[in-house]
Amino acid sequence: MREEVSHHHFTVKDLDSGQEVRWCPACGDYAILKQVKNILPELGYSQENIVFISGIGCSSRFPYYIETYGFHSIHGRAPTLATGLKVTRPELSVWVITGDGDALAIGGNHFLHVMRRNPDINILLFNNQIYGLTKGQVSPTSPVDQHTPTTPRGSIDRPLAPLAVALGAGATFAARTIDRLQNHMADTFRAADRHRGTALVEIYQHCVVFNDEAFQAIYDKNTREENIVLLEAGQPLFFGKNNEKAICLEEGKPRVVARNDCETGRLWIHDPTDIGKALLLARFEDPAFQESTGSELPTPVGVLYQKEQTPYEVSIHGQLSRPYGPVTAETLERLMFPKKT
Amino acid sequence: MPPVNKNELSRRLVVRIVGDSGQGIQMLGKLFSEAVADEGLRLGTMPDFPAEIRAPVGTLSGLSGFQIQLGTTEVYTAGGAADVLVVMNAAALKKNLPHLKPGGILIINSDGFNRRFLKLAGYAEDEDPVADIEKAGTYEIITAPITKLTHKALADEKLPMKARDRHQNMFVLGLLAFLFNQNLDLLESRLREKFSRRPEMTSRNIKVLRAGYHFGETAELIQRPVGSFHPTTPPENAQYIFGNLATAYGLMAASARSGRPLFMATYPITPASDIGHILARLQEAGVITIQMEDEIAAIGAVMGAAYGGSLAVTATSGPGLDLMEEAIGLAVSVELPLVIIDVQRAGPSTGMPTKPEQADLLAALWGRHGEAPLPVLAPATPDDAFFITYEAAHIALEFLTPVIVLSDALIANSARLWTPPHLDDLPPISIPWWDPKSSAVYQPYRRNEKGVRYWAVPGMPGSTHRIGGLEKEDLTGAVSYEGANHERMTRLRAEKIRHIQQTIPSARTEGGATSGPLIIVGWGSTYGAIREAVEHLEQTGFSVEHLHLRHLHPMPSGLDALLDGFETIIVPEHNAGQLAFLLQGRFLRKVCSITKVQGQPFTPEELSRKILEAAHACVKK
Structure with missing residues (x-):
């Protein structure tokens, strides 16, 4: 091609x-x-x-x-x-x-x-x-x-x-x-x-x-890092001013916790080939989804999902x-x- | 019993077969037509079936019919009243007896006349319609328990009743083959060919076919050999073709002759779907066909393919055309070649999806917002669909314009003998390509002497450019909201379409006359009915001419002068008078309109009667 x-x-x-x-x-x-x-x-x-x-x-x-x-x-x-x-x-x-x-x-x-x-x-x-x-x-x-x-x-x-x-x-x-x-x-x-x-x-x-x-919250230099999580394959979902927050999977639900409070194994590691996780990431900004997780989730930025087809x-x-x-x-x-x- | 032509049938003969939808009537009609064509006879066919796939058994609304007219010389329609009528049940009799000529042959499946079937057909408890007809003695009646005899023929097959029922059409085919003294071996070999992938089906079909044939023999029915018709020798290579197939071949011929690959995108719609099916099957032809999510997507994909330089086509019907109009307007604006085949059906809205009508004419001409002229063509007969479709593609590619072809349900599903042309005999197609080696700067809206822009497609170096639905500046194609430029572009687009008139034949009557008391002007699928009506009127001493418009926009040159030579102009059409309106507006002259919107075409007899009435009633100009 x-x-x-x-x-x-x-x-x-x-x-x-x-x-x-x-x-x-x-x-x-x-x-x-x-x-x-x-x-x-x-x-x-x-x-x-x-x-x-x-x-x-x-x-x-x-x-x-x-x-x-x-x-x-x-x-x-x-x-x-x-x-x-x-x-x-x-x-x-x-x-x-x-x-x-x-x-x-x-x-x-x-x-x-x-x-x-x-x-x-x-x-x-x-x-x-x-x-x-x-x-x-x-x-x-x-x-x-x-x-x-x-x-x-x-x-x-x-x-x-x-x-x-x-x-x-x-x-x-x-x-x-x-x-x-x-x-x-x-x-x-x-x-x-x-x-x-x-x-x-x-x-x-x-x-x-x-x-x-x-997009005030994600544009403003003072609040941006609190509100965006950068997706990189193989990397954990850390975010915050000093990367002090993490997305932790608790009972199958993503929750925002202090980085050190998330047990290893529960830490969300980004895998763009995982359709189940991608579907959750795509819902992060949905108020109904946030309510069900009990967390104010950040905006995921990056490649959520990719599949060979x-x-x-x-x-x-x-x-x-x-x-x-x-x-x-x-x-x-x-x-x-x-x-x- | 009145005398029937026992040995010598009239020059033309009409056979009508009616049963339940799902009884294989269309297949039966097709096979019988092919057998007739084998004998060298000319033929015209017409299906008449409900939109429902399996409408309620035994009811009037569930009937499926097939009519064929055969003749020794050219035949143009499926004819009017039938000489032979086959009815598979009481409902079929009730609805179709009025269509049988006095003295005609009535073939009755007596198994379709039990109490239940009579009730479903709406006969009263104590009515016995078959006995009544026999008593009246108007027709020659052949009665056969077709359902029972079919079951018997398949007695040693392990088959459920329903599956046996499906073979009744073969019994009728066999019976007709005996009646018309057709070659049974030839029929059998046709069946073997048709069901070659299902040998068990072939053997069952042949068993029942023979049973039907032998019934005729045993009952000592009087044979009426179609062979004694002495047909004039048909042209070499003549074959039986449906309008939708002719359309598909026309597109393929245009692809071959223009050197452009053929792309078709469609959304399924009755009665146009077959055109896509035919091309989809031909993967060895190097053609791409795709099914999109709706008609808007279909025309969008077609536009994308045209933009890339393909011969891009869609086939649809009225409701689909409505959805496509915005995109067709874009194609007019950007000047890209598309072919849109509208197989018209009775509307408005969903209307009567399997029934023909010609009511999309004004929508094709003016259905888009803004000034958006485009060529509109219409085939006159099923075989003409080949030539008209070829011409549509020819015009689209040479003039970079969308073209609408107005076929209809009658042309789509009717068949006529057709002599295919050799590719070299079709007019060459030359595309107004931009020359990438040119030293000039490419301007997407610079035009040649015919008013057509030079065409550069993606991939051509040195001519990257933008097109779009916003008004374009003359020559450069840059976005322009300047009033004088908009007016100039509007005029240039219209002039380009008008220029097409110089490439089409000028107006000519069928008989060649340029003056007289009466002219019938038709368009589209009414050709056959008008032609046969005019022949009939001429035989009875009237002076009538016939002019058939295959080009609705632009219309042929010389039309105004030609119409001027006739005292009365009559326009029959299957709508509320759209061509009549158009001719009156264009040429400011009195036009008498004959219309029919019953989802059934004019029969030649009906039309000749209506022409006479109109000629008397209509005020001369």
């Missing part, structure tokens, strides 16, 4: 599309665009073999701002276009750019099915917990009681946990990163690219205008007895002029 030697080597500068970027000043999208551009040249693809496909929303303007092939499609449907493209052109590096409304409200159906099909594409889900482009309405990831123009008395709908939804639908790669963590974002994007299958990266993204407070397009091509290509005259001749019995 990937070219060992890039014949058309390109640099970050080559990725400038010349279009004026029209996101609001200080929007989290800028940081994401920057890190995507930063890592692309090192992935080994030719510039013309990279495609960004987006839906509708602020984040979906992304393809216009990067000098690769790009397709700004319609609301919620980007995963379907990416599926059709990847199946027919498996050599391309295909990236879907989507938001919480695009992927989980109008595109919820496709989000489920792309996960279970598992084409080798990367999905960057910009989650700012609000509708930005339409001026601040509630989104499927907004917390309960969010006051917005459509929910002036507070929203009632409980939020979806995107990674839990994805894992429930059979995702083979589920990760979370934050637009403020530049290096972590870049590393997560690299890992997504390396994964053979659908790689979902949820990015907590700052909407300055309509949802400025949403033959990508959709590989299986499809494997079922063909002749490689995908134009129908041949011989095939048609045989079908259209059958021998008379």
Whole structure:
């Protein structure tokens, strides 16, 4: 799939599309665009073999701002276009750019099915917990009681946990990163690219205008370490200002305890191949889950889950007895002029 | 008993077979049609079945029917009233007797007429419909206990009753084979071929087939050899083809001729699903077919594949077309080639899923928001579905536009003799590729002399670019909200579609006349009924012309002038008058509309009567 030697080597500068970027000043999208551009040249693809496909929303303007092939499609449907493209052109590096409304409200159906099909594409889900482009309405990831123009008395709908939804639908790669963590974002994007299958990266993204407070606790330098736990394979889940806290498994439930209070054997060691634990991690921020554990759990950041699974397009091509290509005259001749019995 | 043509049948003959859905009536019809085709006869077929897979046994709503018209010369429809009617139970008789010609042959399965079946069919306690019909003497009646004789034929097989019941269709096939003096050996070899993977099934089928044939012999039924029809020799390689199969072949031919791989994404929907099934089976053809989660996803995947340079296609029906319209609008805006096959069925909403209608015409033309013109084509007959589908792909790839093909449930499931063309005889398809070696800077919306943009697909070096649903600046494709540019782009997109008119044949009547008192203008699957109605009217001394539109947008050139030559214009269609509305609006002339929305096509007799009525009632222009 990937070219060992890039014949058309390109640099970050080559990725400038010349279009004026029209996101609001200080929007989290800028940081994401920057890190995507930063890592692309090192992935080994030719510039013309990279495609960004987006839906509708602020984040979906992304393809216009990067000098690769790009397709700004319609609301919620980007995963379907990416599926059709990847199946027919498996050599391309295909990236879907989507938001919480695009992927989980109008595109919820496709989000489920792309996960279970598992084409080798990367999905960057910009989650700012609000509708930005339409001026601040509630989104499927907004917390309960969010006051917005459509929910002036507070929203009632409980939020979806995107990674839990994805894992429930059979995702083979589920990760979370934050637009403020530049290096972590870049590393997560690299890992997504390396994964053979659908790689979902949820990015907590700052909407300055309509949802400025949403990620206050994990943005603020004073509280960030208390509220984030970094996931690294084989490492225990320690967090806090001085890494003094641990996630301890007690009676099968994750609880926050002082690091030294967790017995060896109960300490949660991150294993991204463990689907059971990944499902719990994806629920850490769910108030109902926190209530059941009796702990205020931190936000897990990193690769929650990763599993080897033959990508959709590989299986499809494997079922063909002749490689995908134009129908041949011989095939048609045989079908259209059958021998008379 | 009135005289029937004992030895010499009329030039055309209609056979109608009706039983319970699940009794294998469609399979029986198909096998009988193939046997007829083997004799060199022309034929037209039409299925008529309920949407439910196994509707309640013995009821009027559970009936499944198959009608075939055979003839010595060209046949265009499955015909109207039947010369031979086979009824497997009382409900079938009740619903279909009005469709049997006086003097026709009525074949009755007497086992389908016990008290229970009579009651299910809605006959009164003391009614004996068979005796009543015999008394009236209008028809020639052949009665056979088909169910019992089928069970007997399978007596030495260890089979449950239900499984035996399923072979009754073979008894009827055998009986018809005797009646029409068909070659039993040929039929048997067909069955062996058909069930080659299930030899036990073949042997059972053949046992019952022979039982049916021998019943005819033993009962000394008068044979009416179809062979005595003296058919005109059919063209070499002529074969019997269903509309959905012709559609699939048309797509494959376009793939071969354009050099583009064929990709199809679908969501299952009656009556379009078969097109996807056919292509899915042909994995040796190097075609990819995928089933998506809904029609929106199907058209999305098709758009993704088209963006990557494939010949990308979907097949759907009305409810699916509704869901796809937003994405089709995007394809109009970005100018990508898609082929959307709408096998129309009776609507609105779920409507009557297995029944034909032509009511999606205006939705295909104008169903999208904004100014979103695209070509709309419609096959006239099942075999024409091959050529129309090929042409749709041809136009899509040469003009970078989505194209909608309006087939319908009648074309999809009807069959006609078809002479396949050789690939080299089909028009070549040339794609407006961007030349990656060009020294010019690639501009995604720079156009050639036909108004078509140059096409660069991912993977082509030096032409990375962005497309999308936002309005694009002329030439560069950069996002533009500038009013004058939007107007220019709207005009350019429409002009491109209008330009297609120069690549399609100009308007021509079937008979070649350019003036006269009366012209019938039709489109889509009404072709056969109009053709046969017009032939009939001409034979009875009327001067009538027939014009059939295979291109609904853009319409052929010269149409306005041609219509001008006729005093009265009549438009029959299976909707509430959509083409009539279109012609009146486009050409500002009086059009008389004949409509039928019963989920059943016009029969030629019905149509010739209605044409005469309309010609009298309709005010001349």
